[in-house]
Amino acid sequence: MTLGANGPEAAPRRRDARRNRELLVEAAREVFAGQGLDAPLDVIARRAGVGNATLYRHFPNRAALVDEVFRDTLTGTMAVGERARTAEDAWTALLDYTEAVFTGLAADRGAIDLMTTRLEGVTTLEAVHAHNRETVDVLLRRGRAQGTVRGDLSTEDLLFALAALSRAVPALTATAPDAWRRALALLLDGLRASPTAAPLPEPSLTAAQLGDVLGNLGPHRD
Numbered sequence: 001m002t003l004g005a006n007g008p009e010a011a012p013r014r015r016d017a018r019r020n021r022e023l024l025v026e027a028a029r030e031v032f033a034g035q036g037l038d039a040p041l042d043v044i045a046r047r048a049g050v051g052n053a054t055l056y057r058h059f060p061n062r063a064a065l066v067d068e069v070f071r072d073t074l075t076g077t078m079a080v081g082e083r084a085r086t087a088e089d090a091w092t093a094l095l096d097y098t099e100a101v102f103t104g105l106a107a108d109r110g111a112i113d114l115m116t117t118r119l120e121g122v123t124t125l126e127a128v129h130a131h132n133r134e135t136v137d138v139l140l141r142r143g144r145a146q147g148t149v150r151g152d153l154s155t156e157d158l159l160f161a162l163a164a165l166s167r168a169v170p171a172l173t174a175t176a177p178d179a180w181r182r183a184l185a186l187l188l189d190g191l192r193a194s195p196t197a198a199p200l201p202e203p204s205l206t207a208a209q210l211g212d213v214l215g216n217l218g219p220h221r222d
Contacts, residue, residue, distance in 0.1 A: 028068075074124045078132075150192065158191065
């Protein structure tokens with residue numbers, strides 16, 4: 001009897017393919033967490049115990065692999081943002097939201113790359129960047145209306161400051177696991193409305209300028 005592509009031999013091949021995909025995702029999650037999104041893909045293939053051809057058969061490019069690895073994390077970040085938007089006190093919501101985001105970043109270097117750069121082709125990432133910006137914008141507007149956030153602070157000001165601080169998180173956690181909490185608290189304290197606060201120098205970045213800055217941060221390896 002000739003066994004066709006859909007015959008008895010097909011099921012084991014499908015199981016092997018699913019297992020290889022799971023191994024690749026698990027290996028990529030570990031490698032990205034330790035080395036960032038710029039980690040070589042062949043390192044991921046070796047850790048998964050498969051060849052490069054198998055990796056590219058499942059994930060034709062880095063963006064496809066990143067999207068698979070971080071989809072649940074990104075969806076969770078948006079859920080945290082949704083909860084923050086419904087909080088009555090905007091300042092407390094902003095503190096809780098940024099702390100939750102940075103707690104995730106401190107545990108995963110790949111997540112830092114993901115949240116602070118632009119990686120073309122990661123559909124979920126594009127959605128979470130837009131959602132994150134909207135969450136911050138909502139909280140700052142409400143904070144200004146409640147008199148708790150300084151009036152000259154723009155959404156791009158805060159997004160850039162958070163992105164810059166998050167890039168230092170790996171070095172901070174390597175020295176002291178929770179050192180980022182102090183740095184984040186100092187940053188956020190500067191957002192408070194105060195009658196003695198000096199005007200900020202220079203105009204705020206535009207949304208397009210912020211995108212250019214994040215794009216120039218990398219990672220850029222194919």
